Amino acid sequence: MIRIRRAKLPEPLRHQLARKTEELRASEAGPGEARNEWKRAENVRRSVRELLATMATGIKRCMYCGDNQGDAIDHFEPIAQAPLRTFDWHNHFLACSHCNSHQKRDLFPRAANGTPLLIDPTAEDPYEHLRLLLSIGEYEALSEQGEATIKVFGLNRTVLTRGRAVAFITMRSLLRDRQRLVQEGNPTEAAEITESLRFQPFADVLSAMLRYRHLPGAAVVLGGPDVLEALDDPELDFWS
Structure with missing residues (x-):
């Protein structure tokens, strides 16, 4: 995992995402309704995925493992826990199906004080929490965040x-x-x-x-x- 520079949203897409968020807020949507709205917003999802692909390393590599092709939009803070962040650009990451569906799923661990423990590679430098042992390809945790990130994303599989x-x-x-x-x-x-x-x-x-x-x-x-x-x-x- 490396630092990712988040792209600036084009104005039309920014307005679309903001409007969708306001609709969810107005309807007091829960996780189920938010998930359905996300599935229905095909054009928005396509635009988000295309913009995320420009940020990814390599050729559209997963922003978590860096190995497989990123073919899914992951909600960093899961819809199940934060439905109002369904259309939040800063909550969107390009992920491979394994990291998204088999590893992370709806996991989003927090510290005792409520602080999220997963490393957000667009907001902080993963190298403050992780050390890569090059000869064996393993990550070593340097912090509680590093430990949680290795575990949730299976970075040492x-x-x-x-x-x-x-x-x-x-x-x-x-x-x-x-x-x-x-x-x-x-x-x-x-x-x-x-x-x-x-x-x-x-x-x-x-x-x-x-x-x-x-x-x-x-x-x-x-x-x-x-x-x-x-x-x-x-x-x-x-x-x-």
């Missing part, structure tokens, strides 16, 4: 940890190739690899590598001084 570990190997190889092409004066092919890096799944792996490159012992952790040198290029900071 085997298919994801193996995928991240493989992505770490792939990223190192691509970075070395790109650096070689830059040094050989071949900007065209180097640019192709830059684009490939940008659209790889598991963007959290490259994001972590970029963040860790300034830490003590980074060359050992990241795969050698050549990888460290390759990472020291502003063009690769896609998510800054």
Whole structure:
């Protein structure tokens, strides 16, 4: 999971979402009614999904696991708990069917004081709560929020940890190739690899590598001084 920059709503869509929210408020809609209204609002859902896709990493990757294609709109605070947030843009995330339907569902844990425990990647930096162990692809929690997020989204399920570990190997190889092409004066092919890096799944792996490159012992952790040198290029900071 990495930080996501939330896009600004186009005015027509902003008005549509606001109108739908006012209709729910006026009718004092409960979860059932709100869910039905959401299903009926096909054009609104399509517009929201298209805008979310422009924010996602890779090629429409899930904003939670970063692996699968995001094909569903997840309500971060579930409709079952907050029907008035059904059409709230800041409550919408692009998610894969597994994270949305099999992992998160209607889960939305809170701390004893009522504060939400799930990390909102559009409002806070996940790296304040999570540390990615690159060689094994596992997340380590740095806070109560990190623990809840790992558990609810299943961020350490085997298919994801193996995928991240493989992505770490792939990223190192691509970075070395790109650096070689830059040094050989071949900007065209180097640019192709830059684009490939940008659209790889598991963007959290490259994001972590970029963040860790300034830490003590980074060359050992990241795969050698050549990888460290390759990472020291502003063009690769896609998510800054």
